[in-house]
Amino acid sequence: MSASWKQPLFQICLLCVCCRHINTKTLGSTEVPQVPNTALPTIVRSAVLKGENHTEKIQLHEPVNLTLDCTWTGNKKKLPNISVYWTKDGKEIQDTQRSVQLENEQYTLKQDFRIVSEDNLGNYSCVFGTEAKIDFILAVPQIGETRDKPIVSYLGDSVVIYCKMEETKPEPRTWIWYKANGTDKILIAVEPQRYEIHNEGWKTKLKISNLTDEDSGSYCCGAVYRIGTSMSHVELKIISFIEPLKPFLTILAEVIVLVTAILLYEKIHSRKKNTEEENVPNAHQKNELPQGEAKELEGNNSMRQRKV
Amino acid sequence: MAAGKQRDGRGAPPDGGWGWVIVGCCFMVTVCTRAVTRCVSIFFVEFQTHFGADYAATAWIHSLLDCSTMLCAPVGSLVGSRWSCRAAVLVGGLLASCGLLLSSFATSLEMLYFSAGILTGLGFALCYTPAIALVGCYFQRRKALAYGVAMSGSGIGTFVLAPVVQMLIELYSWRGALLVLSAFVANLCVCGALLRPIALQEQQCGRCSCQSHVHSAGQSESDSPVCSGAGDHSQQDMEKPPKDSVDLLAPPESSAPKLRRMWRLLSCGEYRFLLLPDFLGLAVSFLFLASGCSLPFVYLVPYALSAGISHQHAAFLMSILGVIDIVGNITFGWLTDRRCLKPYRLACYVFSVGMEGLCCLFTPLLRSFPLLVPFAVLYGYFDGAYVALIPVVTSDVVGSTYLSSALGVVYFLHAIPYLVSPPIGGWLVDVTGSYTATFFLSGAALLASAVILSAVTGICRRRHQSDSVLLPSSENRHQGTRAPPPQSV
Numbered sequence: 170m171s172a173s174w175k176q177p178l179f180q181i182c183l184l185c186v187c188c189r190h191i192n193t194k195t196l197g198s199t200e201v202p203q204v205p206n207t208a209l210p211t212i213v214r215s216a217v218l219k220g221e222n223h224t225e226k227i228q229l230h231e232p233v234n235l236t237l238d239c240t241w242t243g244n245k246k247k248l249p250n251i252s253v254y255w256t257k258d259g260k261e262i263q264d265t266q267r268s269v270q271l272e273n274e275q276y277t278l279k280q281d282f283r284i285v286s287e288d289n290l291g292n293y294s295c296v297f298g299t300e301a302k303i304d305f306i307l308a309v310p311q312i313g314e315t316r317d318k319p320i321v322s323y324l325g326d327s328v329v330i331y332c333k334m335e336e337t338k339p340e341p342r343t344w345i346w347y348k349a350n351g352t353d354k355i356l357i358a359v360e361p362q363r364y365e366i367h368n369e370g371w372k373t374k375l376k377i378s379n380l381t382d383e384d385s386g387s388y389c390c391g392a393v394y395r396i397g398t399s400m401s402h403v404e405l406k407i408i409s410f411i412e413p414l415k416p417f418l419t420i421l422a423e424v425i426v427l428v429t430a431i432l433l434y435e436k437i438h439s440r441k442k443n444t445e446e447e448n449v450p451n452a453h454q455k456n457e458l459p460q461g462e463a464k465e466l467e468g469n470n471s472m473r474q475r476k477v
Numbered sequence: 478m479a480a481g482k483q484r485d486g487r488g489a490p491p492d493g494g495w496g497w498v499i500v501g502c503c504f505m506v507t508v509c510t511r512a513v514t515r516c517v518s519i520f521f522v523e524f525q526t527h528f529g530a531d532y533a534a535t536a537w538i539h540s541l542l543d544c545s546t547m548l549c550a551p552v553g554s555l556v557g558s559r560w561s562c563r564a565a566v567l568v569g570g571l572l573a574s575c576g577l578l579l580s581s582f583a584t585s586l587e588m589l590y591f592s593a594g595i596l597t598g599l600g601f602a603l604c605y606t607p608a609i610a611l612v613g614c615y616f617q618r619r620k621a622l623a624y625g626v627a628m629s630g631s632g633i634g635t636f637v638l639a640p641v642v643q644m645l646i647e648l649y650s651w652r653g654a655l656l657v658l659s660a661f662v663a664n665l666c667v668c669g670a671l672l673r674p675i676a677l678q679e680q681q682c683g684r685c686s687c688q689s690h691v692h693s694a695g696q697s698e699s700d701s702p703v704c705s706g707a708g709d710h711s712q713q714d715m716e717k718p719p720k721d722s723v724d725l726l727a728p729p730e731s732s733a734p735k736l737r738r739m740w741r742l743l744s745c746g747e748y749r750f751l752l753l754p755d756f757l758g759l760a761v762s763f764l765f766l767a768s769g770c771s772l773p774f775v776y777l778v779p780y781a782l783s784a785g786i787s788h789q790h791a792a793f794l795m796s797i798l799g800v801i802d803i804v805g806n807i808t809f810g811w812l813t814d815r816r817c818l819k820p821y822r823l824a825c826y827v828f829s830v831g832m833e834g835l836c837c838l839f840t841p842l843l844r845s846f847p848l849l850v851p852f853a854v855l856y857g858y859f860d861g862a863y864v865a866l867i868p869v870v871t872s873d874v875v876g877s878t879y880l881s882s883a884l885g886v887v888y889f890l891h892a893i894p895y896l897v898s899p900p901i902g903g904w905l906v907d908v909t910g911s912y913t914a915t916f917f918l919s920g921a922a923l924l925a926s927a928v929i930l931s932a933v934t935g936i937c938r939r940r941h942q943s944d945s946v947l948l949p950s951s952e953n954r955h956q957g958t959r960a961p962p963p964q965s966v
Contacts, residue, residue, distance in 0.1 A: 318647050320650075321647070321648065321649060321650040321653075322650055323650070323652065323653075326652070328527075329526050329527055329529070331526060374529075408649070408653075412648075412649060412653065413648075413649040413652070413653030413654075413656045413657055414656070416657050416660070417656045417657055417659070417660045418660075419660075420657070420660035420661060420663065420664075421660050421663060424660070424663045424664055424666055424667055427667045427670070428567075428666050428667055428670045431667070431670040431671055432670050435670070435673065
């Protein structure tokens with residue numbers, strides 16, 4: 170009878186071990202998701218090097234299987250074998266070193282890369298021994314039009330900052346805004362009466378209301394793609410209303426001074442002329458002019474003064 | 478009274494002296510009005526960003542400003558005649574400055590329409606016509622040169638103000654820039670203070686050139702009383718009111734129809750020149766001129782871009798246009814003052830407008846930068862030429878007395894075509910898909926203007942010649958012909 174409970178116990182133990190094994194297997198599979206290779210599009214980029222260095226820029230906006238094809242026409246040495254390897258951002262990629270034969274007066278090398286995240290972007294180079302190098306710069310589409318002069322606005326006023334991606338480049342999935350605080354970036358969230366963000370395809374607009382002195386600084390807009398984000402900076406400068414008031418008041422003071430001076434001068438000048446004219450005709454015409462006309466002349470003079 | 482005035486010795490236009498100060502003031506007035514109007518378009522990008530509007534909505538500001546400057550020109554000339562040029566320009570400068578000051582605090586695009594469009598435009602209108610009219614009173618012999626220098630203000634002003642306004646926007650944003658610009662426009666008050674009124678001799682008050690009208694008005698020598706209250710702003714204003722205007726001032730008869738009263742106002746008042754066939758022909762030709770002349774300025778750059786010329790080259794074309802405009806102003810003014818050309822001033826004006834029209838007609842054939850440069854040079858030169866000659870030709874036709882009111886009417890006639898023709902040109906571009914139709918329209922309008930003016934002048938002159946044969950010789954001497962009176966040469 171003692172052997173009877175040993176067997177089910179043993180079976181239960183076996184079952185538990187098996188289950189645990191199965192469990193860990195399933196757990197393991199969820200921890201390392203395998204993206205099926207067939208879901209990614211494949212792009213081939215090739216470059217031919219005739220000298221010593223060449224740079225090729227590749228713009229990517231979504232995950233791809235990238236095949237890079239390097240061709241080198243060789244140099245004077247024309248070695249039959251040359252060892253080549255790939256580097257990413259200056260560091261050699263493991264398991265990429267191989268030896269290439271000289272065929273048809275050139276060396277050809279191909280390598281596949283899976284570009285799925287922002288870490289995969291960068292500067293890939295195929296290095297031919299110590300002689301030659303072709304650089305492939307993989308990047309998200311860059312925002313072309315950046316405003317190099319700061320946007321100026323006033324305390325208490327509102328300001329609108331624009332970012333625009335060229336429509337020849339792929340449309341960003343969305344846009345995000347950051348405020349640069351030293352080396353950190355703080356994400357700007359929509360707040361009523363303060364921050365408003367409008368995204369429209371290739372354009373984005375950040376409206377900041379009730380500006381204060383702390384709002385001045387550098388703002389970054391980011392065009393978000395599936396593979397990464399492309400950033401651009403805009404500088405915002407907040408000034409008080411006194412700044413433009415200074416030239417305004419200077420010019421206004423000059424205008425008032427000049428106008429008063431000129432009008433005073435003209436008044437004195439015309440009064441002098443009137444007294445001269447009154448004296449001259451009165452001297453000559455005391456006996457000649459009839460009373461009425463003399464009165465008229467004086468009347469005219471006084472009216473003239475009134476007009477000026 | 479006439480005897481007393483001659484003893485004053487203030488008869489002839491000085492043709493110099495304080496006249497050059499007046500020319501300088503008119504130059505500043507043109508800078509502050511026309512150049513500032515053109516520079517307002519630099520603010521459009523800022524307005525679009527700040528108010529979230531599109532280009533068409535912001536372009537209305539410029540159209541409103543231009544249109545109200547021209548539409549209110551008669552108001553300006555009326556104020557200049559009734560009171561004085563000085564008062565008109567002072568008030569105008571204040572209004573324009575206030576308008577721009579209000580705009581710098583604008584919270585919506587509609588407020589900008591009112592303050593920067595209508596208010597500022599009214600202020601500019603009060604300044605523009607009186608200043609130009611006063612230059613005509615101060616010059617006789619060198620009138621065209623004086624006008625050339627005075628009108629070159631718009632070209633030189635645009636050239637200088639455009640980068641300054643751009644720099645102001647970068648330093649202070651559009652609000653601060655408008656604030657500083659309003660202080661700059663306040664300099665119109667300084668110019669206004671310098672506009673000293675002048676008294677002119679009766680004979681120089683100018684006569685109706687078409688003799689038939691002189692007879693129908695029933696006055697020949699006694700034209701002079703009508704000079705009172707018109708463009709001279711002199712002591713003539715203070716003379717005893719003439720018989721005709723006494724009739725006007727008398728309480729209107731209850732049975733007199735409104736039409737008869739208006740006719741009396743027209744035929745005997747300040748606006749009697751409106752009935753001159755010469756002036757009517759001139760007015761119709763100005764309508765066509767204004768319809769055609771603004772289109773090339775608006776559509777040259779888009780046309781050049783569509784023909785494959787780069788942005789920088791297209792901007793360079795506009796700069797060439799602007800600079801040669803200034804050259805045309807001054808040199809053509811100087812040229813038409815030469816003794817040999819002075820009798821043919823109207824012909825020179827017709828020639829320059831005709832040449833502009835021809836240039837426009839040939840434009841659709843010019844599809845590269847080296848070909849468009851001569852077009853820009855020629856068009857710019859003749860554009861400057863006719864702009865300098867408009868006040869001269871007007872004063873030749875109506876005389877110095879009515880110059881202020883006539884200029885008011887002339888610029889009023891410019892208003893609606895300026896407002897309407899760029900959108901029509903744009904509609905033509907949209908409908909036909911190319912700029913050919915727009916340039917043809919512009920060229921045709923300019924040529925029509927030249928043809929109408931030469932036709933009307935020819936007919937009037939022929940009628941004048943046939944009438945002068947019938948008249949006794951003594952009255953011939955007193956007719957104001959197109960040839961200048963002997964003393965002015």
